[in-house]
Amino acid sequence: MSRGRPRTAGADEAILTAVRELLTAHGFAGFSVDDVATRAGVGRQSVYRRWPTKAALVVAAMSAIAAGAPPGTGTLAGDLRALVQRTRAAYAGAQRSALLDLHAAMAGDPAARAAFEEQFVAPRRAALAALLSEHDSPADPAVLHDLLAGPFLHRLLTTDTDPDDALVGAVTAALIGAAS
Amino acid sequence: MSRGRPRTAGADEAILTAVRELLTAHGFAGFSVDDVATRAGVGRQSVYRRWPTKAALVVAAMSAIAAGAPPGTGTLAGDLRALVQRTRAAYAGAQRSALLDLHAAMAGDPAARAAFEEQFVAPRRAALAALLSEHDSPADPAVLHDLLAGPFLHRLLTTDTDPDDALVGAVTAALIGAAS
Amino acid sequence: MSRGRPRTAGADEAILTAVRELLTAHGFAGFSVDDVATRAGVGRQSVYRRWPTKAALVVAAMSAIAAGAPPGTGTLAGDLRALVQRTRAAYAGAQRSALLDLHAAMAGDPAARAAFEEQFVAPRRAALAALLSEHDSPADPAVLHDLLAGPFLHRLLTTDTDPDDALVGAVTAALIGAAS
Amino acid sequence: MSRGRPRTAGADEAILTAVRELLTAHGFAGFSVDDVATRAGVGRQSVYRRWPTKAALVVAAMSAIAAGAPPGTGTLAGDLRALVQRTRAAYAGAQRSALLDLHAAMAGDPAARAAFEEQFVAPRRAALAALLSEHDSPADPAVLHDLLAGPFLHRLLTTDTDPDDALVGAVTAALIGAAS
DNA sequence: TCGTAATCGAGACGGTACGTCAAGTCTTGAA
DNA sequence: TTCAAGACTTGACGTACCGTCTCGATTACGA
Numbered sequence: 001m002s003r004g005r006p007r008t009a010g011a012d013e014a015i016l017t018a019v020r021e022l023l024t025a026h027g028f029a030g031f032s033v034d035d036v037a038t039r040a041g042v043g044r045q046s047v048y049r050r051w052p053t054k055a056a057l058v059v060a061a062m063s064a065i066a067a068g069a070p071p072g073t074g075t076l077a078g079d080l081r082a083l084v085q086r087t088r089a090a091y092a093g094a095q096r097s098a099l100l101d102l103h104a105a106m107a108g109d110p111a112a113r114a115a116f117e118e119q120f121v122a123p124r125r126a127a128l129a130a131l132l133s134e135h136d137s138p139a140d141p142a143v144l145h146d147l148l149a150g151p152f153l154h155r156l157l158t159t160d161t162d163p164d165d166a167l168v169g170a171v172t173a174a175l176i177g178a179a180s
Numbered sequence: 181m182s183r184g185r186p187r188t189a190g191a192d193e194a195i196l197t198a199v200r201e202l203l204t205a206h207g208f209a210g211f212s213v214d215d216v217a218t219r220a221g222v223g224r225q226s227v228y229r230r231w232p233t234k235a236a237l238v239v240a241a242m243s244a245i246a247a248g249a250p251p252g253t254g255t256l257a258g259d260l261r262a263l264v265q266r267t268r269a270a271y272a273g274a275q276r277s278a279l280l281d282l283h284a285a286m287a288g289d290p291a292a293r294a295a296f297e298e299q300f301v302a303p304r305r306a307a308l309a310a311l312l313s314e315h316d317s318p319a320d321p322a323v324l325h326d327l328l329a330g331p332f333l334h335r336l337l338t339t340d341t342d343p344d345d346a347l348v349g350a351v352t353a354a355l356i357g358a359a360s
Numbered sequence: 361m362s363r364g365r366p367r368t369a370g371a372d373e374a375i376l377t378a379v380r381e382l383l384t385a386h387g388f389a390g391f392s393v394d395d396v397a398t399r400a401g402v403g404r405q406s407v408y409r410r411w412p413t414k415a416a417l418v419v420a421a422m423s424a425i426a427a428g429a430p431p432g433t434g435t436l437a438g439d440l441r442a443l444v445q446r447t448r449a450a451y452a453g454a455q456r457s458a459l460l461d462l463h464a465a466m467a468g469d470p471a472a473r474a475a476f477e478e479q480f481v482a483p484r485r486a487a488l489a490a491l492l493s494e495h496d497s498p499a500d501p502a503v504l505h506d507l508l509a510g511p512f513l514h515r516l517l518t519t520d521t522d523p524d525d526a527l528v529g530a531v532t533a534a535l536i537g538a539a540s
Numbered sequence: 541m542s543r544g545r546p547r548t549a550g551a552d553e554a555i556l557t558a559v560r561e562l563l564t565a566h567g568f569a570g571f572s573v574d575d576v577a578t579r580a581g582v583g584r585q586s587v588y589r590r591w592p593t594k595a596a597l598v599v600a601a602m603s604a605i606a607a608g609a610p611p612g613t614g615t616l617a618g619d620l621r622a623l624v625q626r627t628r629a630a631y632a633g634a635q636r637s638a639l640l641d642l643h644a645a646m647a648g649d650p651a652a653r654a655a656f657e658e659q660f661v662a663p664r665r666a667a668l669a670a671l672l673s674e675h676d677s678p679a680d681p682a683v684l685h686d687l688l689a690g691p692f693l694h695r696l697l698t699t700d701t702d703p704d705d706a707l708v709g710a711v712t713a714a715l716i717g718a719a720s
Numbered sequence: 721t722c723g724t725a726a727t728c729g730a731g732a733c734g735g736t737a738c739g740t741c742a743a744g745t746c747t748t749g750a751a
Numbered sequence: 752t753t754c755a756a757g758a759c760t761t762g763a764c765g766t767a768c769c770g771t772c773t774c775g776a777t778t779a780c781g782a
Contacts, residue, residue, distance in 0.1 A: 406729080583761065
């Protein structure tokens with residue numbers, strides 16, 4: 001079936017790594033696809049052969065951030081508490097601006113938005129739904145997800161600072177309250 | 181002493197209006213500064229004379245969305261409920277994608293980010309702080325602000341849909357709980 | 361008759377002087393009308409009130425270079441020799457690039473070309489014609505003028521250097537030969 | 541090793557041809573680099589990839605006018621006569637204004653001037669030098685060049701008309717006289 | 721002496737071109 | 752068929768300058 005020269009092993013990962021580095025260093029608008037190719041040591045066409053647009057490239061680079069296994073503390077409240085901590089970590093430190101750029105990447109690009117939703121949002125929402133049904137909670141997983149990640153995201157977008165303990169406490173309380 | 185020809189009355193507003201229309205119609209990446217000038221009926225230089233970059237222009241256009249007077253229902257819970265409704269409206273309908281584009285405009289542009297924070301975030305946070313101190317609530321205004329707008333923002337960014345009643349209810353409950 | 365505020369005395373000359381300085385310093389394309397106004401200490405409109413375009417302005421500045429009185433050595437050969445020396449001086453030193461810019465100013469501007477021809481070329485040609493008729497020479501004044509100034513102009517345009525003695529000698533010989 | 545996609549064959553010539561046409565039709569200031577690209581059927585970037593500025597572009601377009609092979613009539617006088625006729629043709633007709641624009645292009649652009657001197661002036665001067673040494677003439681080639689082209693250039697710059705027979709005769713006589 | 725009117729410096733105006741940059745596509749020869 | 756290299760078209764960016772216009776202030780002359 002497959003004829004011709006096979007794709008260079010590791011090129012995919014080299015490209016995505018380059019994207020992540022440039023993203024944290026200069027932001028979405030601060031680097032070009034050419035920069036990515038140069039840094040990854042490949043030709044530009046090799047990037048476009050794998051992902052159709054710059055936005056798709058960035059989404060792919062960010063999607064590789066694993067959602068992680070479910071907490072499994074035994075109680076619903078404990079699991080939610082663990083989730084809040086995990087989300088706080090995701091919106092802090094180096095990943096902070098990267099997540100911000102992810103949103104920038106999707107502006108005016110429906111395909112990138114769809115890819116982001118499918119690869120990044122859906123798994124997390126599904127994990128939350130599984131957790132709720134496991135503990136017989138009638139709460140809407142989508143609402144809980146917004147309540148969980150929204151405040152951290154807002155803090156990030158408006159002040160570009162790491163979340164503080166007061167915010168963590170408030171989010172935890174809101175989440176446990178909403179889950180009944 | 182002599183101050184030269186005064187700026188054309190209404191040009192500022194004509195430009196900002198054009199930006200808002202183009203923003204809702206085509207998104208941040210979907211129009212050029214030239215389009216703005218043409219639509220506003222001014223020269224391109226007249227746009228750059230007022231705002232240095234496209235990002236700053238968009239921030240200014242969005243900042244003009246008035247924060248509005250405080251609700252004044254008499255009770256803290258009532259006022260918070262009104263605030264939630266107002267926020268829901270801001271993140272629904274035509275303004276939805278505009279707000280999204282605002283965030284896109286700030287990607288990788290620290291100056292635009294600072295302007296956004298100063299002109300858009302600070303007034304809303306201040307209004308919230310005034311409301312809390314008026315009712316002797318010890319809650320942190322910044323936290324309340326994140327709790328109020330964050331979930332709507334997250335819903336918008338991840339699904340690009342209008343917020344539903346379930347989300348409104350959850351946010352209201354979380355907010356009243358956090359304000360003690 | 362004349363009503364209203366009279367034009368500021370000396371402004372004309374201040375402007376033309378500024379033009380000449382900028383011309384020698386940066387060349388025709390190297391300064392703007394605004395630079396001229398600033399340097400002359402007047403408003404931009406005061407420049408445009410006197411000359412309609414930048415090209416006309418430059419032509420006026422250069423036209424002020426006086427053609428000078430006829431030599432009057434007694435013999436035709438002597439007068440021609442004096443004219444060559446005078447022309448050599450005009451195409452040497454500081455005026456060198458200014459003359460070059462004069463030609464640049466007229467590119468694609470028929471009005472400027474006409475003004476240049478009328479104010480700059482015609483007087484010199486007329487002086488030459490008078491000299492020839494005085495000495496009963498049948499030579500064409502236009503041809504003599506081309507023979508006189510052309511070689512110096514060509515040297516200037518092609519090498520941007522001052523004319524040397526060899527060129528002066530050759531031009532003198534050619535001129536005396538052509539005048540019969 | 542790998543040398544990438546080769547430049548489109550004929551694009552250089554298509555661009556230079558477009559420049560020449562626009563030059564004769566509208567003059568140096570009468571067309572934009574974008575006009576050139578459109579007329580040549582290439583992207584604007586393809587023009588800038590080859591020549592850095594509009595001035596350099598025009599110089600290149602004019603330099604392509606071949607200097608032509610030496611006359612070869614057998615005698616020095618005959619060869620000079622032929623050269624005068626050839627020069628007259630260069631400063632007449634359609635090329636007239638183009639040559640004028642060439643000079644405009646170099647105003648205030650030392651790089652363009654250098655390119656012009658190297659590509660346009662030097663070959664002609666060298667051909668003249670070869671002719672003189674072949675016939676054992678002690679005359680300075682630079683002086684002869686000025687004497688040959690200068691009068692035609694002056695006629696062009698001052699009157700924007702084609703050279704007449706009187707001028708041709710005078711130049712021929714001057715040239716033969718100067719060559720001894 | 722007072723109003724009319726042209727001038728002044730300053731600077732905004734609409735327009736147009738400049739030269740730069742990036743996106744995404746295409747084309748070469750080598751592997 | 753993939754690879755690296757690099758040319759290709761397209762179109763926005765932000766800057767500069769042109770020649771015009773409009774402001775408030777100034778300065779003469781004539782009623």
